Amino acid sequence: MSYTLFTANRNYSSWSLRPWLLMKALDIPFEDRLVPFAGPDNSEEFRGFAPNGKVPCLHDGDVVVWDSLAIVEYLAERHPGVWPADRNARAWARCAAAEMHSGFSPLRNICPMSVGVRAELIAVPPALQNDIDRIAELFAEGLDRFGGPWLAGESFTAVDAFFAPVAYRVRSFDLKIGPKAQAWVERILAHPAMLDWEAQALAETWRDDAHEDEIAGVATIREDHRAA
Incomplete structure (x- = not known):
């Protein structure tokens, strides 16, 4: 098994976090490939590694697994501890x-x-x-x-x-x-x-306007701990 996990920005990408965190927590080795969001629609760029044009996406040799829940179930077939034993x-x-x-x-x-x-x-x-x-x-x-x-x-x-x-x-x-x-x-x-x-998220210096506008539209930002 030689896994590559494609993810996006640490600050924004909640879907990427799920399999990344699971694999890190369970000590499942993988190559970490971060592809940043760039603009309101990244699907064409992301289709270079994911059939649905979204992150996350797991590659295991010639097997491509997209969608976070499918990735988790794929890993559960190969690694103990993904789901509770009880x-x-x-x-x-x-x-x-x-x-x-x-x-x-x-x-x-x-x-x-x-x-x-x-x-x-x-x-x-x-x-x-x-x-x-x-x-x-x-x-x-x-x-x-x-x-x-x-x-x-x-x-x-x-x-x-x-x-x-x-x-x-x-x-x-x-x-x-x-x-x-x-x-x-x-x-x-x-x-x-x-x-x-979190450390990686705070170190990111790029911003995605679509994500920033989402937050500004619903809340007043009191603190921003990200690198300038």
């Missing part, structure tokens, strides 16, 4: 990760990931509050049922990687998710692989 925890973790993969559109759209930014939302629409409440409920459920400190038990697994971008959103926009969920946020933000990702 059947009940594994079923819950897969459901929660799939819910994150397909849902939470208001959270994604109103609170885009920007690792280095601290901002105050102009408003919290009901749809966003519903997502925040569901995140709090889901995290507390996993931590209570499986004993923590990770969402599906004592080990970091794919469900933690899938919700890792939420941790940055919670911090950036000061979202109130309750003490149990906040404890998980603090734990994952302190994970060595997350600290590595």
